[in-house]
Amino acid sequence: MMKVLHLTITLNPEEGGGTQKVVCDLVETLAQKGLDVTIFSTLKRGEEIKIFQPRGVKIKIFQRSFFSHLWNSHSPALQIALEKEIKNFDLIHIHGIWHHLLFVAYKAAKKFHKPFIITPHGTLEPWPLSYKFLRKKIYYSLIQKRILKEASAIQAITTQEAKNIQNLGIKTRIVVIPNGINLKEFQKIPENKTLERFFPELINKKYFLFLGRLHPVKGLDLLVRAFSQITKERNDIFLVIAGPDELGYRKELEKILKSEDAMENTIFTGLVTEEKKVALLSNANFLVLPSYSEVRGISILEAAACGIPVIATHKCNFPEIEEFKTGILIDPDISQLRKAILILLNNQNLGKEMGENGKKMVFEKFTWEKISGEIIKFYQDLLGNKF
Numbered sequence: 001m002m003k004v005l006h007l008t009i010t011l012n013p014e015e016g017g018g019t020q021k022v023v024c025d026l027v028e029t030l031a032q033k034g035l036d037v038t039i040f041s042t043l044k045r046g047e048e049i050k051i052f053q054p055r056g057v058k059i060k061i062f063q064r065s066f067f068s069h070l071w072n073s074h075s076p077a078l079q080i081a082l083e084k085e086i087k088n089f090d091l092i093h094i095h096g097i098w099h100h101l102l103f104v105a106y107k108a109a110k111k112f113h114k115p116f117i118i119t120p121h122g123t124l125e126p127w128p129l130s131y132k133f134l135r136k137k138i139y140y141s142l143i144q145k146r147i148l149k150e151a152s153a154i155q156a157i158t159t160q161e162a163k164n165i166q167n168l169g170i171k172t173r174i175v176v177i178p179n180g181i182n183l184k185e186f187q188k189i190p191e192n193k194t195l196e197r198f199f200p201e202l203i204n205k206k207y208f209l210f211l212g213r214l215h216p217v218k219g220l221d222l223l224v225r226a227f228s229q230i231t232k233e234r235n236d237i238f239l240v241i242a243g244p245d246e247l248g249y250r251k252e253l254e255k256i257l258k259s260e261d262a263m264e265n266t267i268f269t270g271l272v273t274e275e276k277k278v279a280l281l282s283n284a285n286f287l288v289l290p291s292y293s294e295v296r297g298i299s300i301l302e303a304a305a306c307g308i309p310v311i312a313t314h315k316c317n318f319p320e321i322e323e324f325k326t327g328i329l330i331d332p333d334i335s336q337l338r339k340a341i342l343i344l345l346n347n348q349n350l351g352k353e354m355g356e357n358g359k360k361m362v363f364e365k366f367t368w369e370k371i372s373g374e375i376i377k378f379y380q381d382l383l384g385n386k387f
Contacts, residue, residue, distance in 0.1 A: 002379060003036040003088060007105050008095040009073040011041045011051035011059070013244075013271060018212065018298035019121045022179045023095050024052040029182075029372040031056035035379075038089070040082065042073045042101065072099040079104040083111075090386075091379055092116035097123050097144060098136065106147045115152035115382050122157065124165050127217060127293030127315070148172060152382055157295040158317040175378050179296050180371035181362060185274060186305040194279045199240075201267065202283070207238035208341065209284040211277065211299040214253070215246045219290035219313065219332050224253050226338040228260030230345075235265065237345065242269040242280055281306040286344045286351060291316050292332050301366050304358030309351045311340045320365065326358035 008023050023039075031037045031054070038058040041051075045064055053059070062078035078101065086092070086108045094105050097120050109116040122128065129136060145168075148154065153173045156162035162174045196203050212218055220241070227239045239262075241253070250268060257263040272280065281287070287303035287310045294316040303310050310327035312318055321327045328343065330336040344351050380386075 001034065001036050002090055002383070004030070004038070004091045004093055004379065005086070005089040006037065006039045006093045006095065007101050008039065008041050009099050009101055010043070011039070011061070012043070013052060019096065020052060022121070022298055024054040025180065025182050025368055026372065026375065027057045028054035029368040030375065033372060033376060035376070040078055040101075042075045042078060044068070068100075074100040082108045086112050086114055089114065090383055094118050096121055097148075098139065102147060103143060106150070110150070117153050117155055117382070118148065118151045119155040119157075120161070120165070122161065122293065122295035124168065125161065125293045125295065126164065131217065145170075153378070155378070160317050161295050177371060177374045177378065178366060179298060179301070180366050180368035181298070181301040181305055182368055183305060183362065186278060186302070194275070195283045198276050198279055199267070199269070202238065202240070205238050206236060206285055206345070207240050207267075208286050208288055208344075209240045209242060209280055210288055211281070211302070212243045212289065212297065213246050214241070214243055214249045216249060217291060217293050219292050220249070220253055221256065222290045222332060222334050222337055223288055224256045224262070224266070225260070226334050226341060227266070228257060228262040229334075229338055230341060231260075231262045231265050237265065239266045240269060240280060240284070241266065242272050242277070244271040277302070278306065281308060284308055286311060286327070288337070288341065289313070289316055290330075290332060290337055294318075301362055304362045307355035307359050309344060309354035309358065311337070311344065320361055324357045324361040326354050326361055
């Protein structure tokens, strides 16, 4: 039986966002297919344990040290456990970069001659690299570039992400395997009573939805400004922004909305549970993801599974939106976003057609059942087909 260790900085949905959901759905599916899967992760000091719990997977959580504010996920306890236990695994799969966890996993894998894979999850895209540029440039030159070059392989989520990694001068083998979705979570679409129980203020309201972390990379500045313009023409539309606040960014968004007199038509929900998320998605007119940088945002797949159309930017790297006609792709631009929103608000039949196309797209290309098979073949190839 193949034994694989996955490492990710957090299993806390309030901190990790879509990446952690992807990791947990993946490892759960791999375990269901017969792999022996373990996750090592970290927890903030004093933080309550509110984590994803993938079934059939061994989970080990380690406290972060005081130095985590200088080196993300710094955890001597994890480092010690890794040194002791890494010899028990056939393969190491590391999610994300820029953190202490990747560094210690790399050192342990090299010491014990274990193959290791890195999935950057979009962190090497141009926009994230430009964010806190100087700090990342120094770290990349001193540490990160060497680790990427010495990895056994890199998993990219899209072909564009693979090209962007290669453009950094990384010649490591790159395999493109997309993120997936667990369709079981969306098989039973909740009734209006579920929405009424959680969000009574939305009953009989037309609304569209943003779902994700509140962070500058998500293009929420564009969204609230475009929405504010629309509310000046019609006051029957609501914007729901669902997701955990990062960096106190919600205050900036509220400031814009208040200055444009659009705050009364905006609802911030904070982090939502799976049940609440499905209720919001299945009752929304459409989803909007106006990101400046994204690699196949998981919320796009979730919206498609719920049968609603999507407005997303080309920077989301999701060409299937146009290929399957599941929504509208735009540039990160306020006027284009405003126009796309009005198109879907004023054409319900078009929205229904796009929603049905989205269901077809997810079923054909993006279920974990299919994608996990590609991951397993990837693992087997790296290990010389010993399993």
